[in-house]
Amino acid sequence: MSQVQAFLDQLYHELKGVSAGQVASYIPELARANPDWFGISIVTLDGHTYEVGDVAQKFTIQSISKVFVYGMALEDYGRDQLLKKVGVEPTGDPFNSLIRLDEDSKRPENPMVNAGAIATTGLITGADLADRLNRMLAMFQRYVGNEVFVDVSTFISERSTGHRNRAMAHLMLNFGMIDQPIEDALDLYFQQCSVLVTAHDLAVMAATLANQGVNPITGERAVGANHVRDILSVMYTCGMYNFAGEWAFRVGIPAKSGVSGGILAVVPNRAGIAVFSPLLDGHGNSVRGLKVFEALSRQYGFHLFDLSLGRCNFTQT
Secondary structure: HHOOOOOOOHHHHHHOOOOOOEOOOOOOHHHOOOOOOEEEEEEEEOOOOOEEEEEOOOOOHHHHHHHHHHHHHHHHHHHHHHHOOOOOOOOOOOOOOOOOOOOOOOOOOOOOOOOHHHHHHHHOOOOOOHHHHHHHHHHHHHHHHOOEEEEEHHHHHHHHHHHHHHHHHHHHOOOOOOOOHHHHHHHHHHHOEEEEOOOHHHHHHOOOOOOEEHHHOOOEEEEOHHHHHHHHHHHHHHOOHHHHHHHHHHHOOOOOEOOEEEEEEEEOOEEEEHHHHHOEEEOEEEEEHHHHHHHHHHHOOOOOOOOOOOOOOOOOO
């Protein structure tokens, strides 16, 4: 057994009894999650996998989808044009905070909070709503390496309870931040959040970003290499909402969390890492997930500003 696998097994057994936090319930379908689910997955750039726990359990991707839809918008519009529509400034606010309007730029502050994500999704091009959804699913498939699907029950649940998101969209429409028809943008946003994935899928997606946009399992390019730096930069500064500063301080790699319990993180040029555990803290981040990443960062020195970076290449030793 490799040292990395042994360390993951140890972490899993140390943390699987953690009961702090609560399963998200503001979206009714998310409340059905088993609080005992817990999985850790690492996928390296040579395609090797280290895993433990419930890594095959399906769950909805939720806000982690924002990372990949942002990359899609970069490919549709380019950096300069997209910056006119959605900024890249951290807010320090919760993921569902009401937008603070910039009357000069007329844009949400970043694409990782809900307001910015809805605006970004509204930009995705296509002949009609079905075409835009199919383009989006094809994009996710390139990252994952297999076909992906929208969980219809979660989509309907989000659509029927997403009044706060709908209010943000109307407010942005009023200030000229997004265009009609906003119901199409909202439906597409609710569907992107309802895509089903596993912890292993997320680790492959993260490894694809670590590999300059090429899926290390299939060899297929998922996003242009020229966009990866922008994606990782926004993840690093904005991906963990109002915990982003402390994450950068304690863990120190680009990451994105979702309220279904997933956290995806990228160790550039080395590996993708994902943890799934539905018990969340007050910021909406997985409690066990945060502990896993802090332990991995300490053990292997992959903080971007750690001079010991490179102690572990995740090789089979």
